[in-house]
Amino acid sequence: MDSIASAVMAKRFGNVTNFEQKSTKLYVSKAATKTQMEFDYDGPSMKTSVPGPRSQELTKQLGDIQNVGAVNFFCNYEESRGNYLVDVDGNRMLDLYTQISSIPIGYNHPALLKLMTNPHNLSTFVNRPALGILPPENFPDKISESLLSVAPSGMSRVQTMACGSCSNENAFKSMFIWYRNKERGQTAPSDQDLSTCMVNQAPGCPDLSILSFMGSFHGRTMGCLATTHSKVIHKLDIPSFDWPIAPFPRLQYPLEEFTRENAQEESRCLEEVEDLIVKWRQKGKPVAGIVVEPIQAEGGDNHASPDFFRSLRNIARKHGSAFHVDEVQTGGGTTGKFWAHEHWGMDDPADIVSFSKKLLTGGYFQRDELQPDKPYRIFNTWMGDPSKNLFLAEVLNVIHRENLLEEVTRSGKALLKGLYELQGQYPNILSRARGQGTFCAVDICDDETRNSIMLKARDKGVILGGCGDRSIRFRPALVFKEYHVHIFLNIFSDVLAQLK
């Protein structure tokens, strides 16, 4: 941080924190580049503790309309910029959670604002089409320029959807349809198939299953929820399917120091996967597909090695199950590659890759064979939203133009290095620092301390998110530079120091 920025920040922080003294002592960063500064603030600025009085008032007001137990505070999105989220009490916070990892290039990026002022784009916002029957003229071109330009290896087909859950639901349906078509061979569905499906019975609605992993999160609609196993609050009281659930490797970190132990743990889980596939086939509920996150996010930022995923992909192939990689949280550049599965180095990484969040539209890529044989099998009114595709195309331009994947790799290294250092300094509080790109996490000694750290950090101008039982996950935007890493580390270090 340069001296001007640091002086400004000290002034803005006022008496809320003793940021100034600490920051210069610990982590010194270069000034932000011109491009960045144009739409970013130069540091946090806190006026009240969070939620402030105005947020509290609005929360009370909203409480008459909705359950507000999850509301953190109310935001002034118009004043937010780049990596900084501004709240309604005038507090400006460095955002390392970015709306549950769904803001790709920061708040109010000038490229996105500019797109809104182009009169040719207005009708895309005002007239949302039923994309599956009446697409706009520029749809094939727009989708080729945007989504297909980042298609995973081996995939040339993409289907947009409104959100992550819808994407996974429809990906599951594609796998079921593909699996049953395979079982039937070239023959048409039987009369019995046709009549039983209308009343929810087999064989028309077959007893097929999706294999998922303990700790996974794939969404909360009822199909997705049957593959989600991260927290009780998501699942309690909702009927589900009897589908197989495999253990996800519980690795030791840093990964490179525990290669032998971790390989053993991964073998154990892979064996269990094969056992479950066999067992569920014997139960009459064959596994049509396996769904997995490249890094279990909501479930606690659990990593596995490229070898694990390569073996898993092979097991799916061997048993005739489709392989679905859920990149809703990992996709869009945050791991330093556009897709986290690219770290596996495979030509044929998956049959289906689903996305949402940072891509602004939901959807999934699929291999040709997975596309349903007939129209209207995968269908709904909107099938996505072209106005979101418009933003995505521009986001991809910005990622390319500003070399953001390289920036993420650089910032991620600085972030992880800082976490290792703090972990060395506070071994009773921090453990298991881990990450890929800026998709990082660290464990806290217990849930209560974790929550206390997050609230204290927020009052000092840093927004963090939790995951798993006692992890903090870092999910900054792709415009999060080394400069921002240092601002964060200084504040985080202050918070830890005050805990002791």
Added chain:
Amino acid sequence: MDSIASAVMAKRFGNVTNFEQKSTKLYVSKAATKTQMEFDYDGPSMKTSVPGPRSQELTKQLGDIQNVGAVNFFCNYEESRGNYLVDVDGNRMLDLYTQISSIPIGYNHPALLKLMTNPHNLSTFVNRPALGILPPENFPDKISESLLSVAPSGMSRVQTMACGSCSNENAFKSMFIWYRNKERGQTAPSDQDLSTCMVNQAPGCPDLSILSFMGSFHGRTMGCLATTHSKVIHKLDIPSFDWPIAPFPRLQYPLEEFTRENAQEESRCLEEVEDLIVKWRQKGKPVAGIVVEPIQAEGGDNHASPDFFRSLRNIARKHGSAFHVDEVQTGGGTTGKFWAHEHWGMDDPADIVSFSKKLLTGGYFQRDELQPDKPYRIFNTWMGDPSKNLFLAEVLNVIHRENLLEEVTRSGKALLKGLYELQGQYPNILSRARGQGTFCAVDICDDETRNSIMLKARDKGVILGGCGDRSIRFRPALVFKEYHVHIFLNIFSDVLAQLK
């Protein structure tokens, strides 16, 4: 139609139809009002048959990326206005299907375009929040002004969602949670509840059910799909739940001529509902909720009387099941009232009312008791989209300012009267004309003739949609005036005359 408009239209139609002669002979309409003309065209104008060469070329291009079997043609949304959809070959068609009933006030309504040019609105489009945790400052006000201003009787709580399926999925979840909380009384979930839910097993994931009706459509994600029973293509090959399915009344039309027969049919169905509730309770899969459309839309525009719905609501109450009215297609003014259930004349019509389509955002209203007891039970990243709420607020202003519900009632009467007349004239082709507001339908002698009529009408400049086995459904925008009814009836009449 005034003489200038009719001359212009005749000129634009050129040699494609003999519209001019017929139109003056059959249905004569007054000139459109000034307000309407400002953003509407004065009639269809056809240059090619549909899909034209440009649409065919683009369909081929998109075919490399997606299944295009459902694509009708490609659209020029920028040139579309009011009730007229323009395609990429320069054809301008009167739209009575409006993107599967999801365009509330026509294409490119000036009020919506104006909203886009207000710089204060830009950040709402550019920064999509995680609404459940970080709502924007104006969220409580905006939602009060817009959605709560049209809240169904007895409901002061609303939850937005991204689409119709997500709305119904989460409404179902709310009913399950409510039902289990009721079963548990004041006690907390047991340890067994907590441990079993993580592995998809009862009692944590209980064997509860939702009762639905044969012919219903409630969406295509896996929970919704278990209550959808309209077409094989939606359900084949997708695993489902063993939930009860009651017969929906199959009434005779016009309803007022068959009151006795229809009342008998409705009684039969209501008895079956009660039998199924008892039977499923005995099976150990109690009915937590009943879901029903006020008019079965996708399933063939099947109506039932206010008495039927009042009795059904009482049956739900008597058996301790929640009552969920799915207004995804019927809501938003198309029946002449904002919600179709208002025709039932009840103070307490439902526990949950879901919506999407014409409301531009998905979501559902609920009675206080149905709101889950804890945060994060109903949750996802986006929880809707404030930019859609912005459009909805303006749509509601326009509906109010332009008295569109009255207009819909007036146009609907003219439309139904015209359908009755044509049905009298072509008894071998048309039957069962029916409707409420402009939410009208007519049956065609067989599926093949139905499809042929729809294609012929399209080539003459009228877009229609099908539903059920052999119905045509009419779903114009709320700005569809008597003037447009007559343009449609003239063309429809031509098509029928040529069929004979």
